Amino acid sequence: MTVKYLPRPLSAAALLVFAAVQAATAQTAAPFHFDAATNTFRVDAADTTYMIGVNENHQLQTLYWGKRLSAKDHFARAKSSPGTSAFDPSEGSTPQEFVGWGGVLYVEPDLKVTFPDGNRDLVLKYQSERIEGDQLFLSLKDVSREVYVTLAYRMDAETGILRRSAEIENRTGAPFTIEQVSAGTWNIPRGTDYKLRYLTGRWAAEWNVQEQEIHGGKTTLESRRGSTGSQNNPWFAISHAEANETSGDVWFGALGWSGSWQITVEQDTLQQVRVNGGPNAFDFAYRLQKGERFTTPYFYGGFSSTGIGEASRKMHRLEVNTLLPRPSGSALPKLRPVLYNSWEATEFKVDEPGQIALAEKAASLGVERFVMDDGWFGQRNSDHAGLGDWYVNKQKFPHGLKPLIDKVHSLNMEFGLWVEPEMVNPDSDLYRAHPDWVLNFTGRPRSEGRNQLMLNLARPDVRAYVYGVLDKLLSENDIAFLKWDYNRNWSEPGWPAVPPEDQKKVYVDFTRNFYGILAELRAKHPSVEIESCSGGGSRVDLGVMQFTDEVWPSDNTDAFDRLSIQNGFTYAYTPGTMMAWVTDSPTWVNQRTLSLEYRFLSSMQGSLGIGANLNHWTPTDFDTARALVAQYKSIRETIQRGALYRLVSPEHQSEESVTESVSRDGKQAVTFAFLHSSTELYPYPRIHLRGLESDAMYAIKPFAGKLAADTPLTASGSYWMNRGVDLQLRGDFQAAAFTLERLD
Numbered sequence: 001m002t003v004k005y006l007p008r009p010l011s012a013a014a015l016l017v018f019a020a021v022q023a024a025t026a027q028t029a030a031p032f033h034f035d036a037a038t039n040t041f042r043v044d045a046a047d048t049t050y051m052i053g054v055n056e057n058h059q060l061q062t063l064y065w066g067k068r069l070s071a072k073d074h075f076a077r078a079k080s081s082p083g084t085s086a087f088d089p090s091e092g093s094t095p096q097e098f099v100g101w102g103g104v105l106y107v108e109p110d111l112k113v114t115f116p117d118g119n120r121d122l123v124l125k126y127q128s129e130r131i132e133g134d135q136l137f138l139s140l141k142d143v144s145r146e147v148y149v150t151l152a153y154r155m156d157a158e159t160g161i162l163r164r165s166a167e168i169e170n171r172t173g174a175p176f177t178i179e180q181v182s183a184g185t186w187n188i189p190r191g192t193d194y195k196l197r198y199l200t201g202r203w204a205a206e207w208n209v210q211e212q213e214i215h216g217g218k219t220t221l222e223s224r225r226g227s228t229g230s231q232n233n234p235w236f237a238i239s240h241a242e243a244n245e246t247s248g249d250v251w252f253g254a255l256g257w258s259g260s261w262q263i264t265v266e267q268d269t270l271q272q273v274r275v276n277g278g279p280n281a282f283d284f285a286y287r288l289q290k291g292e293r294f295t296t297p298y299f300y301g302g303f304s305s306t307g308i309g310e311a312s313r314k315m316h317r318l319e320v321n322t323l324l325p326r327p328s329g330s331a332l333p334k335l336r337p338v339l340y341n342s343w344e345a346t347e348f349k350v351d352e353p354g355q356i357a358l359a360e361k362a363a364s365l366g367v368e369r370f371v372m373d374d375g376w377f378g379q380r381n382s383d384h385a386g387l388g389d390w391y392v393n394k395q396k397f398p399h400g401l402k403p404l405i406d407k408v409h410s411l412n413m414e415f416g417l418w419v420e421p422e423m424v425n426p427d428s429d430l431y432r433a434h435p436d437w438v439l440n441f442t443g444r445p446r447s448e449g450r451n452q453l454m455l456n457l458a459r460p461d462v463r464a465y466v467y468g469v470l471d472k473l474l475s476e477n478d479i480a481f482l483k484w485d486y487n488r489n490w491s492e493p494g495w496p497a498v499p500p501e502d503q504k505k506v507y508v509d510f511t512r513n514f515y516g517i518l519a520e521l522r523a524k525h526p527s528v529e530i531e532s533c534s535g536g537g538s539r540v541d542l543g544v545m546q547f548t549d550e551v552w553p554s555d556n557t558d559a560f561d562r563l564s565i566q567n568g569f570t571y572a573y574t575p576g577t578m579m580a581w582v583t584d585s586p587t588w589v590n591q592r593t594l595s596l597e598y599r600f601l602s603s604m605q606g607s608l609g610i611g612a613n614l615n616h617w618t619p620t621d622f623d624t625a626r627a628l629v630a631q632y633k634s635i636r637e638t639i640q641r642g643a644l645y646r647l648v649s650p651e652h653q654s655e656e657s658v659t660e661s662v663s664r665d666g667k668q669a670v671t672f673a674f675l676h677s678s679t680e681l682y683p684y685p686r687i688h689l690r691g692l693e694s695d696a697m698y699a700i701k702p703f704a705g706k707l708a709a710d711t712p713l714t715a716s717g718s719y720w721m722n723r724g725v726d727l728q729l730r731g732d733f734q735a736a737a738f739t740l741e742r743l744d
């Protein structure tokens with residue numbers, strides 16, 4: 001088994017976790033076929049076919065990626081593109097799977113290296129193939145030097161999503177430096193009317209869906225921030241201009257990497273659109289010693305012939321079926337418990353009696369997991385001090401965490417805790433003892449963000465410290481959940497302790513150590529779950545999702561703003577991972593007042609949490625919340641594991657938005673509808689459901705808001721999808737929700 005991009009050595013226990021994940025995924029992969037007569041490789045799954053050929057120049061060429069072909073279709077031997085002139089010869093215009101920078105190449109390369117003698121020419125030729133179980137491995141080698149590249153491919157049988165990575169091996173007998181590396185190139189069929197969708201954002205405003213036409217030139221989606229970031233998210237979708245939510249061909253992909261990354265979308269001189277991605281090439285260098293190998297992150301890519309909505313559902317299925325952590329022996333990740341978090345109620349003012357009072361109130365609502373946020377450790381009374389000192393603050397918790405944890409357990413809830421392990425405040429014991437542990441350039445200023453510096457997790461001693469404090473915390477306390485935060489981006493990314501030629505390895509080694517710590521903690525404490533938070537949604541990607549059960553999409557908890565934030569999130573990521581708290585109103589974000597019911601319905605579109613100050617709630621608030629928490633428990637499997645249909649998008653300042661989730665067994669559908677503000681007596685648009693069985697009968701039941709008076713109690717799937725449902729929604733910031741239960 002090859003373990004990708006994890007630091008070596010990993011403990012045996014951590015490897016076991018990966019073995020379990022790999023075993024779970026192994027059952028669902030599609031087989032590759034090699035046709036020796038034409039030197040072509042083919043894989044088919046779901047509605048997708050992918051084909052690779054070896055051309056007369058011994059290059060690996062994408063032959064086809066798109067809607068599934070007939071088994072009777074055979075491709076001729078690959079033939080390179082002739083190019084157009086001396087200015088644009090064949091190398092650049094042939095749609096290669098993986099291309100080194102060398103020879104005549106002007107498109108974005110997949111690999112660029114510098115050898116110690118100054119030579120920077122790398123021309124990779126196909127060598128051999130290996131089909132091992134459900135994976136295809138294709139080997140390339142430089143024309144003269146002992147540089148080997150092995151491309152690994154695996155296609156998920158249920159979704160047709162292909163997972164790719166590349167392994168670079170140095171057998172030259174001397175080190176060389178990788179200056180740019182990608183998992184491979186996705187070649188989109190030649191076309192001139194393509195549109196690119198991607199995600200942008202910033203703190204408290206993550207997950208905006210952007211659309212732009214693809215013309216000649218290049219668009220780079222990236223993070224230079226050291227981690228995933230929210231300025232762009234490592235996801236893309238490319239479609240013909242007319243494609244929309246429900247129809248049209250869509251090619252989409254996501255990079256599984258939580259360090260600085262880049263995805264380039266390039267239309268070359270012959271209007272071929274190609275996409276590649278990997279660690280960000282900006283300020284990048286990775287010196288590969290002789291005998292060493294470098295494995296890229298996974299780049300996942302899929303195809304939908306039925307619009308962008310199906311592209312998202314495929315991503316969701318891949319994540320739920322194969323990627324997210326799951327208990328050993330279980331096919332699916334655990335359902336998310338209803339959670340309470342104290343942050344917005346108390347901020348840093350946490351103490352034993354205050355947390356117990358909140359826990360009692362939370363338990364009375366049916367909350368299943370109580371999470372204490374920031375402020376419980378070191379001298380952490382504000383964001384100016386304490387990060388790095390992961391021992392319990394004795395003034396706030398004189399008897400340690402045990403009395404609070406015991407109390408939470410006695411209320412039938414699990415206990416969770418906030419940590420931010422990669423950071424340090426200059427005002428902390430840790431920094432006073434180890435000022436050299438942070439990212440820095442010798443003699444230069446150390447820029448702070450939220451009064452904190454970045455620990456250099458690439459350093460073995462820092463990695464050991466971080467693992468040690470977390471392992472101790474989890475060993476000494478009965479903790480079921482960590483909210484793992486990360487509240488700034490990098491600056492001055494120096495690593496003075498290693499030779500200058502190795503200092504830029506920080507970008508990769510930091511991220512690998514982050515994953516390594518997560519993997520080892522999970523292996524040693526298998527029942528502990530983890531949330532990836534980064535001041536909101538700044539570290540959400542398919543890399544971290546292999547180790548974390550849920551993510552925090554945004555610090556913006558305004559239930560109306562959240563509709564757009566959550567909508568954008570679902571383009572790439574499953575609602576099952578999307579933690580969404582009900583917080584107080586008016587919100588700190590917009591001073592907007594929203595009803596408790598509206599706030600609940602917005603949060604119920606994901607994994608439900610409550611983050612309000614329960615000390616301020618009225619008995620009526622408790623009654624409303626209790627009923628909606630109970631309702632959520634009866635629909636959460638549908639929301640978290642079902643198929644999501646974005647029926648009406650909140651994008652482009654829409655007055656309305658509607659989502660529907662259909663359970664895996666098709667027995668339940670849940671619909672949420674929101675109205676910004678009605679005008680001039682216009683009725684709410686009719687809702688046409690999707691994903692139901694035409695002839696099956698379904699009973700409709702509202703649990704918030706009102707259906708139109710003429711709505712039948714039961715009707716066929718065909719009725720609900722074609723005739724549709726009318727709601728009585730009028731006013732400002734109104735919401736309604738209903739279920740459909742199939743009558744078997």
Ligand code: GLA
Nearest residue numbers: 343373374533534535536555
């Ligand atoms: C970040 C998180 C918040 C909260 C604070 C605590 O901003 O996103 O949810 O945990 O840190 O300092």
